[in-house]
Amino acid sequence: MRSYVSEFVGTALLLAIVAGSGFMGESLGAGNAAVALLGNSIATGAGLYALIVLLGPVSGAHFNPVVTLMFWKLGHLNLKKMLGYWACQFTGAIVGIWLTHLMFSLPIIQESTKVRTGLGIWASEFISTLVLLAVIHIGDKEAKDKVPMLVALTVTAGYWFTSSTFFANPSVALARSLTNTFVGIAPSDVLGFVIAEVLAALVMIGISPSSKQKS
Structure with missing residues (x-):
């Protein structure tokens, strides 16, 4: 149970960091996108480091369904735990967005209007996910x-x-489709991102040596 709570809380806090720093950066930067992105990226990196250090010993600090998928394939957790982690990650991410809205006195329920689509964007997400999974996989070894x-x-x-x-x-x-702030993504564009991310995970799984699944 502690590992599930860890994945839920960690993912919620990660999304609160991402969305909150994006909103703060855009507000304080007076609309300067470069300043907003700088604040957003620094805060996300710093927050992610703290979350992984603190929660890694509890759950592995995945906070990401494709990371969990990769570790399931490598035999670090069983199917039941993978599905449980997924549930915690998706629900935690949404709660994190709602917490951000609450902290900044924004409407809790929102829908993003920010368009993020096209071949370049999809290729970028594929490469991003492949890079992230490779760093985690190689680093873990x-x-x-x-x-x-x-x-x-x-x-x-x-x-x-x-x-x-x-x-x-x-x-x-x-989760980011549910916020119309700096970090949002239009709901209609989410599928393209997810497909690119899952494809990258499948490629990584395909080139990674498998090990016996834990029961």
Whole structure:
């Protein structure tokens, strides 16, 4: 149960950090998108590092369905736990968005109008997810104690070198469709992101050696 709570709370806090810092950055930056993105990326990287360090020993600090899928394939958890993690990640992500709206006195229920679609964006999400999963997979094998830093820095950099701003997470994509703030994505564009992310996960799984599933 502690691991499920960890995934729920961690994903909720991650989304609150992403959405809250995006809203704050846009507000304080007086509409300057570069300033908003800078604040958004730094806060996300810093928050993600803290969450992984604190919650990693409890649940693995996945906070991401495709990360959980990869670790299931590698035998780190069984099917039941994978499905439980998915439920916690998706619900936690939505709660995190709602908490942000509450903190900033915004309407709790929203729908984004920000268009994020097209071949370049989809390719960006595919590459983003592949990079993230590769960093986690290689780091888990070769530099386990440095994984929190590696993931945090990869995500921070990803905000700037990808056209999609490095969602790389289906639960994040879905939850961000429920906020019409700086980090939002139009609901109609979510499917393209999720397909690209899942395809990248399948590629990573296909090239990763499998191990016996834990029961």
